[in-house]
Amino acid sequence: MISHNQTIAIVGATGAVGREALSILESRGHPAHKIIALASSRSAGTFLPYGDARLVVRELTHDAFAGVQVALFCATSDIAKLYANDALAAGALVVDNSSAFRADPRVPLVVPEINADAIGSHRLIANPNCSTIIMLLALQPLHERFGVSRIVVSTYQAVSGAGASAMDELREQAGSVLKGGTAKPKVFREQTAFNVFSHNASVNLETGLNGEEAKMISESRKIWGLPHLSISPTCVRVPVFRAHTQAIVVELGAPASLAAVRNAYQQAAGVRVIDDRAVNDFPTPLKATGRDEILVGRLREDPGEPAGAARRFCLLVAGDQLRKGAALNAIQIADVVAAAKREVA
Numbered sequence: 004m005i006s007h008n009q010t011i012a013i014v015g016a017t018g019a020v021g022r023e024a025l026s027i028l029e030s031r032g033h034p035a036h037k038i039i040a041l042a043s044s045r046s047a048g049t050f051l052p053y054g055d056a057r058l059v060v061r062e063l064t065h066d067a068f069a070g071v072q073v074a075l076f077c078a079t080s081d082i083a084k085l086y087a088n089d090a091l092a093a094g095a096l097v098v099d100n101s102s103a104f105r106a107d108p109r110v111p112l113v114v115p116e117i118n119a120d121a122i123g124s125h126r127l128i129a130n131p132n133c134s135t136i137i138m139l140l141a142l143q144p145l146h147e148r149f150g151v152s153r154i155v156v157s158t159y160q161a162v163s164g165a166g167a168s169a170m171d172e173l174r175e176q177a178g179s180v181l182k183g184g185t186a187k188p189k190v191f192r193e194q195t196a197f198n199v200f201s202h203n204a205s206v207n208l209e210t211g212l213n214g215e216e217a218k219m220i221s222e223s224r225k226i227w228g229l230p231h232l233s234i235s236p237t238c239v240r241v242p243v244f245r246a247h248t249q250a251i252v253v254e255l256g257a258p259a260s261l262a263a264v265r266n267a268y269q270q271a272a273g274v275r276v277i278d279d280r281a282v283n284d285f286p287t288p289l290k291a292t293g294r295d296e297i298l299v300g301r302l303r304e305d306p307g308e309p310a311g312a313a314r315r316f317c318l319l320v321a322g323d324q325l326r327k328g329a330a331l332n333a334i335q336i337a338d339v340v341a342a343a344k345r346e347v348a
């Protein structure tokens with residue numbers, strides 16, 4: 004774990020991911036005076052609650068990282084590109100939640116339960132896209148045991164994936180519509196309340212893939228080190244505040260029984276199985292909210308597969324994308340680096 008002596012800067016502390024990072028650090032007892040909350044000039048001088056204390060938000064500047072050992076970037080790609088070098092120059096470990104460095108072959112893209120060894124001596128580490136983390140963690144036990152040759156995934160993504168303002172939008176629209184009023188879209192193009200729509204990331208005019216789908220493909224391939232892995236994603240927003248759900252059809256590298264597939268999850272790190280057919284108890288975003296683990300359930304053979312093939316299985320998955328999909332994963336990366344440092348010392 005990150006030592007309580009280390010000073011941690013949260014860039015974007017006022018945002019959805021930044022606040023989640025603060026909440027995790029608070030629950031671990033990290034001292035308030037060892038946290039520097041950074042955001043835009045708009046938020047400078049405001050306060051964020053932190054246990055019994057409150058943190059003064061400071062404006063992010065190029066010299067904001069003096070004395071910082073860990074910098075968790077929870078802002079946009081532009082901000083990461085502008086300020087990550089300042090944090091590195093100040094000697095900090097940088098873990099970035101944006102997509103700024105994810106595709107850079109010199110920067111490791113890490114889910115600690117899967118590829119912690121990619122960290123090595125790197126000081127700049129990219130946190131993967133939230134949907135990618137959730138999907139890969141759910142499939143990692145099967146990948147380890149049988150190999151994975153193909154994935155078809157449909158996402159049901161919470162609005163908080165688009166930040167704090169998107170949660171406000173859902174709250175306002177739902178209130179207004181329930182009172183008989185209208186919904187005024189601001190963050191999203193479409194009405195959020197009582198609606199389902201294709202993910203808001205921009206769509207590539209040639210491929211037809213939106214940005215979220217493209218990330219799920221390229222980032223999964225990088226993390227698993229499988230440059231030709233076949234993935235067919237469809238990413239969709241649903242009117243849920245928090246935690247993404249995914250329906251996955253996975254084709255294994257080798258035939259398996261359902262019992263063997265279930266068995267693969269018994270000791271799986273970061274995953275919890277909720278799969279009670281008798282009472283219809285399966286993963287939901289509400290069950291996943293605030294939890295560290297990714298929930299996996301509805302495990303079943305693919306009824307569309309030719310008889311006797313036994314390689315395709317269906318799953319329903321839910322994971323808190325603000326937590327394991329972003330803030331927690333970033334903190335766990337810093338934990339791995341801290342533990343490796345202690346081993347060397």
Ligand SMILES: NC(=O)c1ccc[n+]([C@@H]2O[C@H](COP(=O)([O-])OP(=O)(O)OC[C@H]3O[C@@H](n4cnc5c(N)ncnc54)[C@H](OP(=O)(O)O)[C@@H]3O)[C@@H](O)[C@H]2O)c1
Pocket residue numbers: 014015016017018019020021041042043044045046047063076077078079080082100101102131132133163164165166167168324325328329
């Ligand atoms: N939300 C998710 O589920 C999720 C999951 C995985 C990864 N991510 C990634 O994590 C990052 C943060 O996402 P989010 O959802 O937390 O966004 P958000 O709620 O919109 O928060 C954005 C944060 O960035 C800060 N910021 C904006 N402009 C700034 C500037 N010029 N200087 C300093 N700080 C500035 C904001 O500060 P002000 O309050 O002062 O504007 C705020 O703290 C994004 O790159 C996102 O793609 C998000």
